[in-house]
Every structure is written in C-alpha cells, then in structure tokens.
Amino acid sequence: MALAAAKETALAAREAALRLPECSGWLGAARISARARLAAMGLPARRDEYWRYTDPASLNAPQAPVAAVFRPGDEAPAFDGIDRFRIVFVDGVFDAAASDDLSLAGVEIERLSQAGGSDIHWAQGIYGVLEARGQSPVQRPYAALNTAYATDGVLIRATGRATRPIALVYVHNSETSDAILHHCIKVEAGAELTVLESGPAAARFCKVMEVDIADGGRFHHIRVQGRDHERRAVTHVFARLGAEALFKSFTLTANGRLTRNEAVIELCGPDSVAHVAGAAVGDGDFHHDDTVFITHAAEHCESRQVFKKVLMNGATGVFQGKILVKPGAQKTDGYQISQSLLLDEDSQFLAKPELEIYADDVKCSHGSTSGAIDETALFYLQSRGVPRVVAQSLLVQAFLAEAIDEVADEAIAEDIRGRLEAWLARHAAKAGA
Amino acid sequence: MLEIKNLHVKLEEEDKVILRGIDLKIGPGEVHAIMGPNGSGKSTLSYVLAGREGYEVTEGSAMLEGQELLEMEPEERAAAGLFLAFQYPVEIPGVGNMTFLRTAVNAQRKARGEEELSAADFLKVVREKAKGLKIDADMLKRPVNVGFSGGEKKRNEILQMAMLEPRMCILDETDSGLDVDAMKLVSDGVNALRDGKRSFLVITHYQRLLDHIRPDVVHIMAGGRIIRTGGPELALEVETNGYADILGEVG
Ligand SMILES: Nc1ncnc2c1ncn2[C@@H]1O[C@H](COP(=O)(O)OP(=O)(O)OP(=O)(O)O)[C@@H](O)[C@H]1O
Numbered sequence: 001m002a003l004a005a006a007k008e009t010a011l012a013a014r015e016a017a018l019r020l021p022e023c024s025g026w027l028g029a030a031r032i033s034a035r036a037r038l039a040a041m042g043l044p045a046r047r048d049e050y051w052r053y054t055d056p057a058s059l060n061a062p063q064a065p066v067a068a069v070f071r072p073g074d075e076a077p078a079f080d081g082i083d084r085f086r087i088v089f090v091d092g093v094f095d096a097a098a099s100d101d102l103s104l105a106g107v108e109i110e111r112l113s114q115a116g117g118s119d120i121h122w123a124q125g126i127y128g129v130l131e132a133r134g135q136s137p138v139q140r141p142y143a144a145l146n147t148a149y150a151t152d153g154v155l156i157r158a159t160g161r162a163t164r165p166i167a168l169v170y171v172h173n174s175e176t177s178d179a180i181l182h183h184c185i186k187v188e189a190g191a192e193l194t195v196l197e198s199g200p201a202a203a204r205f206c207k208v209m210e211v212d213i214a215d216g217g218r219f220h221h222i223r224v225q226g227r228d229h230e231r232r233a234v235t236h237v238f239a240r241l242g243a244e245a246l247f248k249s250f251t252l253t254a255n256g257r258l259t260r261n262e263a264v265i266e267l268c269g270p271d272s273v274a275h276v277a278g279a280a281v282g283d284g285d286f287h288h289d290d291t292v293f294i295t296h297a298a299e300h301c302e303s304r305q306v307f308k309k310v311l312m313n314g315a316t317g318v319f320q321g322k323i324l325v326k327p328g329a330q331k332t333d334g335y336q337i338s339q340s341l342l343l344d345e346d347s348q349f350l351a352k353p354e355l356e357i358y359a360d361d362v363k364c365s366h367g368s369t370s371g372a373i374d375e376t377a378l379f380y381l382q383s384r385g386v387p388r389v390v391a392q393s394l395l396v397q398a399f400l401a402e403a404i405d406e407v408a409d410e411a412i413a414e415d416i417r418g419r420l421e422a423w424l425a426r427h428a429a430k431a432g433a
Numbered sequence: 434m435l436e437i438k439n440l441h442v443k444l445e446e447e448d449k450v451i452l453r454g455i456d457l458k459i460g461p462g463e464v465h466a467i468m469g470p471n472g473s474g475k476s477t478l479s480y481v482l483a484g485r486e487g488y489e490v491t492e493g494s495a496m497l498e499g500q501e502l503l504e505m506e507p508e509e510r511a512a513a514g515l516f517l518a519f520q521y522p523v524e525i526p527g528v529g530n531m532t533f534l535r536t537a538v539n540a541q542r543k544a545r546g547e548e549e550l551s552a553a554d555f556l557k558v559v560r561e562k563a564k565g566l567k568i569d570a571d572m573l574k575r576p577v578n579v580g581f582s583g584g585e586k587k588r589n590e591i592l593q594m595a596m597l598e599p600r601m602c603i604l605d606e607t608d609s610g611l612d613v614d615a616m617k618l619v620s621d622g623v624n625a626l627r628d629g630k631r632s633f634l635v636i637t638h639y640q641r642l643l644d645h646i647r648p649d650v651v652h653i654m655a656g657g658r659i660i661r662t663g664g665p666e667l668a669l670e671v672e673t674n675g676y677a678d679i680l681g682e683v684g
C-alpha cells in the first residue's frame with residue numbers, strides 16, 4: 001500500500017509538470033484513455049520486477065535533470081553518407097527548416113500534432129493501441145505517459161516501397177529539455193520501409209514508436225542513440241506483425257547516463273520474422289538497459305534477440321529479455337543471446353533472460369554471458385605487431401559483430417562500424433593517457 | 434642477431450622458477466635448434482622473448498640486434514623484427530584472417546616509418562604466399578584459426594611469418610601435427626626465407642624437421658637450462674638414444 005501511495009504521489013508531481021496537449025477527436029480520446037492506464041499503474045519504482053536493475057528516479061523526477069549539450073566537433077552525423085529523407089526535431093520540437101518537405105513516394109507522412117482533430121484516422125487503430133496491448137503482462141508506465149502527453153511525432157503510412165529511408169533526426173540543444181515524442185508507423189501489405197533514428201534528442205527523452213506491419217510487409221529500423229554523455233532516455237518500440245511480415249531493429253548506443261530501450265513485439269501472423277539487436281558501448285557513468293518482450297502468437301515464426309554490451313570504468317549494462325510462446329504457436333524458432341564484455345572489474349552486467357513456452361513443438365534457445373577480453377588473443381595480435389589498443393579494438397569489434405550483422409543494408413552497417421571504431425579509438429586513447 | 438644472457442624466469446603469480454640461466458647467441462643467418470623433454474621450458478623461453486604476460490624475469494637480458502627485448506611491448510618486439518610461430522596458434526572468432534594479416538603488416542610498416550601497403554598490393558602478395566603454402570581463399574576469409582585443422586593452423590603461422598618478413602624467427606614445434614606433405618610445405622616456406630641474414634630458432638622434438646631445415650647449432654634444454662650444445666649430430670643422438678644419456682651425463 002505504501003508503495004502504491006508513493007507511486008501516486010510521484011505521478012501527481014510528474015503530471016503536474018506536464019501539459020496535456022490540447023486536442024479533440026480520435027487523438028484526444030486516445031490520450032484520455034492512456035492517462036487512465038497511467039493512473040492505474042503509477043510511475044515505476046525500484047521494487048517493480050522489471051525496474052530492479054535500473055533506477056527510474058531521474059525519469060520520475062518532475063523536471064529533466066540538467067544534461068550538458070555535447071558538441072562532437074567536426075564528426076560526421078550518423079548516416080551522413082546515406083541518401084535519406086530527413087525529419088528533424090530539436091529538443092522534441094519539429095524543425096521545418098531543417099526537414100525535408102513531408103512528401104515521399106510510396107509513403108504518407110503527417111505530424112502527430114496536426115493529425116488529431118478529425119474523428120477518424122488510419123492511426124487510430126495504432127496510436128496507444130499497440131502500447132495498451134503491450135502493457136500486459138508487464139507494465140510500461142512511461143509508454144502510457146508518452147501516449148497521453150506526447151507533444152509531437154510522425155505518423156507514417158507506407159503503401160509501397162519507399163524510395164529512401166526516412167531519417168528521424170533528434171537534435172539536443174537545451175540543457176534542460178524534456179522531450180516526449182510518439183510515432184506511429186503502418187506498413188501496408190507487401191510494402192517496405194526503413195526508418196533511421198539518430199541523435200540525443202533532449203536532456204531527457206521519452207519516446208514511443210508503434211509499428212503495425214500488415215501481411216508481407218517489411219520494416220527495418222536502425223537507430224544510433226546520440227553521444228551526449230549526460231542525456232537520459234526511455235524509449236519503446238511496440239510492433240505487431242501480420243503473416244509473412246518482417247521486422248528488424250538495430251540500435252547502437254554509445255554514451256548516455258541512462259538509456260532504457262524497451263521492445264515489445266507480437267508475432268500475430270504465421271511465418272513472420274522479428275529480429276531485435278543492440279550494440280552498446282559505455283565508459284564510466286553509463287547505464288544501459290535493454291528490456292525486450294517477444295510474443296509468438298502464431299505458427300512458424302522466427303524471432304531473434306542479439307544484444308552485446310562493452311562496458312568499462314564502472315559502466316553498467318542490463319538485459320531483460322523474454323520469449324513467450326503462446327499455445328498453438330507451433331514450430332516457433334526463438335533465439336536470444338545477451339553478452340557483455342567487461343573491460344575492467346568495476347563494470348557490471350545484469351541479465352534476466354526468460355523463456356515461457358506453452359507449445360510443444362518449438363525450438364527456443366537463450367544464452368547470456370559476461371566475460372573479460374581474451375588476453376591470449378590480445379597477446380597473439382600484439383606478437384604480430386598490432387598495438388595493444390588496436391588489438392583490443394579488433395577484439396571488441398569482433399565481439400559486437402553478431403549484433404551489427406543484423407543490419408541488412410551494407411552501407412548502413414559500414415556507417416555503424418565506422419562509428420564504433422572511432423568511439424573505441426577515442427576511448428582507448430583516453431584510457432592510455 | 435639474438436643474444437640471451439643468464440636469463441632467469443619465474444611465474445608471476447607463483448613461486449615457480451622455469452628458466453634458470455639461459456645463455457644463447459644466434460648470429461645473423463644462423464639456424465639454431467632447441468630440443469628437450471616436455472616441460473623443460475622451451476615454450477616459456479619463446480613466450481618470454483615475445484613478451485607474453487604472466488612471467489617475471491628475475492635476472493638476465495635478451496638483446497635483438499643490440500636492443501633490449503625485455504623492456505619492450507610485444508608489438509614493439511615484433512616491429513623490431515621478432516616473430517614467434519606459436520606451438521598452439523590462437524583462435525580469434527570474429528576477426529577475419531585477411532583483416533588480421535593486413536592489420537599486422539601495416540602496423541609493423543607504420544611502426545618502422547614505412548608506408549602502408551595498398552589493398553591491391555597486399556592482396557597480391559598474400560595470394561602468392563598463400564598459394565605456396567597451399568592455403569586457399571576460404572582459409573584467408575575465415576576468422577583467424579577458427580575451425581582450422583592442426584596442420585592448417587601451423588601453415589597459417591608460416592604465412593604470417595612470410596608476410597611479416599621478420600629478422601629473427603622462433604618456431605615453437607611448428608612441425609607437430611603436420612603430415613609428411615605439410616612438413617615439406619612448411620619447411621620449404623621456412624627455407625625460402627633463409628637469405629643468409631635472417632636467423633631462426635627452431636624448437637622441435639623430432640629430427641625429421643631438421644632434415645628439411647638444416648640447423649647450424651643444436652641445443653638441448655632440460656630443467657630450465659641449456660645442458661648441451663653441439664652440431665646437427667646432437668639431434669641425431671637424441672633421436673636414437675633419447676635424453677637419458679645426456680641428462681645422466683650432466684645430472
Ligand atoms: N603460465 C603457467 N602456469 C603454470 N605453469 C606454467 C606456465 N607456463 C609454464 N609453466 C610450467 O613451466 C614448465 C615449462 O613449460 P613449457 O611450456 O615452457 O615447456 P616446454 O619445454 O615447451 O614443453 P613441451 O615440450 O611439452 O612443449 C612446465 O612445467 C609448465 O607446466
């Protein structure tokens with residue numbers, strides 16, 4: 001009871017600092033019901049089963065903790081060499097001048113803040129709907145808060161094959177910004193879309209992306225979370241897949257004081273495939289949490305979770321991943337691996353891999369490991385003349401390779417590899433100095 | 434070329450002494466062989482020269498062309514011209530053999546102030562040297578030593594040696610695990626590198642390898658010391674009589 005009361009107080013304080021966006025129509029209704037969900041749950045607390053390893057205090061605080069803006073100098077922005085369609089948000093506010101005109105062959109794009117007035121909208125069946133489905137059996141208060149309070153976002157409907165990837169670029173410019181964005185994506189039957197996300201977004205960033213993929217639709221998501229050291233983020237992707245649909249998501253995280261990335265995926269049609277992967281590298285004050293829940297609700301589906309973290313100087317990594325196979329979801333192929341490479345004894349990795357299976361003819365495997373760098377391999381490389389820092393970087397990249405291999409597009413994968421290599425070189429230089 | 438003086442080595446973590454005063458002098462272009470019973474310290478000597486962690490040098494020195502090896506990082510020793518073909522080559526999952534070779538070659542060139550090899554030039558050289566050792570394109574593409582047979586690993590060591598062109602080559606039981614044909618390939622590979630200036634230290638248990646790679650000097654090591662030094666005939670003596678006589682003589 002004490003916990004419930006404390007949660008209520010925390011929520012009241014949090015909500016008091018927020019402003020419910022004015023809107024009527026379908027969106028207003030969705031916001032109202034999300035607020036009711038949120039009120040029933042309260043804000044997360046350390047005692048909640050899925051918040052044991054991650055302290056929600058800085059997310060619960062009414063004001064975003066100050067986060068210095070990081071200037072990466074002349075470093076090229078993520079996906080710089082990729083021909084992409086850009087939609088830019090600065091501290092959560094849409095930047096029309098920096099964005100492309102919202103028109104692209106094969107897709108319809110609309111801003112959330114301009115889509116709410118009418119009584120009917122295609123996003124009605126998605127906005128807050130996938131989020132609400134994802135609240136059970138594990139509660140995700142920040143997703144409900146997001147649905148209620150999101151100030152903007154994009155609604156993207158792919159009807160054919162998008163000619164270019166859509167890049168959502170999140171710029172962080174204010175030390176106290178507290179951004180809440182909510183995107184809905186509908187991939188129609190047989191359509192294909194790639195969404196890229198990059199940038200630190202804000203001092204504190206709360207994001208939801210709901211993705212509904214119809215039969216035979218294909219969706220690719222590649223994200224590079226910004227390098228700002230002090231930023232905090234809680235993000236969610238909710239995906240629902242129809243028959244023979246494909247969902248692939250990869251995230252690279254380097255730096256950030258707190259990152260909680262949740263993925264909630266439901267394979268609803270037979271023969272669908274969902275892959276979620278993440279590579280995270282952290283040095284020092286870095287807490288990175290991947291919380292994944294994959295539900296197999298249809299036959300012959302495949303899911304893959306590949307999460308790798310490289311941690312140094314007291315950085316913390318968390319992985320909570322679950323595969324739920326519902327009755328009747330025969331011939332499920334579920335794979336989950338979570339691994340950390342601890343570059344010193346101060347860093348730690350906390351993992352909670354789970355399988356829950358209610359069908360008898362399935363193939364599911366999971367594994368979680370935590371280890372140090374292989375000194376023998378390091379020596380072997382050095383004995384061939386490779387400097388220790390380069391050798392270490394090679395071994396770290398080898399460790400992360402299985403996650404990065406989840407990026408299907410070779411040019412994008414190369415961009416990710418280059419970023420990682422640069423990060424490793426900078427941090428090795430720091431360690432060596 | 435290489436001059437080891439009164440080298441004493443113990444394990445860093447334990448009070449176990451392994452090398453008890455090694456003296457060894459190898460001139461330019463010379464081939465020396467070391468034989469000796471299991472556990473006598475042969476691999477330890479090669480690891481200490483290459484700079485592996487876990488050992489403590491309590492006394493002595495090892496100079497490579499006038500430079501003290503024991504004070505250098507392993508990569509500096511490599512750049513100075515030292516190469517060790519491992520008794521047990523290491524598997525490195527996730528690092529392609531080709532990437533590994535190119536990184537190593539270019540790192541050494543850079544350390545010596547030379548220009549890096551272009552991708553095309555590098556490829557040409559690797560292909561040619563690999564062919565001589567019957568290492569196919571697939572083995573070059575695969576992760577370093579992963580899933581290689583024992584013999585393939587040893588051939589891969591010699592390929593690295595050929596690419597890096599070291600001045601002082603130490604071969605630790607490169608012959609073990611090789612079939613007759615592979616032994617010939619490896620020996621030919623080594624002999625191709627003999628140019629009158631480059632020196633070799635060949636650790637082996639068998640005379641057979643020394644039929645192919647003719648040593649100038651043979652040393653017998655036991656209990657962390659070199660207990661006998663002689664010409665090629667010493668290896669033949671070991672081959673026929675074992676170590677009992679030699680150990681007895683000294684013992
Ligand atoms: N890191 C270590 N930890 C414990 N013991 C060690 C270590 N390195 C070497 N030794 C011990 O030192 C001794 C010498 O080992 P070394 O490998 O040098 O022998 P070797 O002459 O190469 O033998 P072999 O002919 O079997 O290859 C052995 O008793 C070995 O067990």
Ligand SMILES: [Mg+2]
Binds near residue numbers: 475476477520605606
């Ligand atoms: Mg040995």
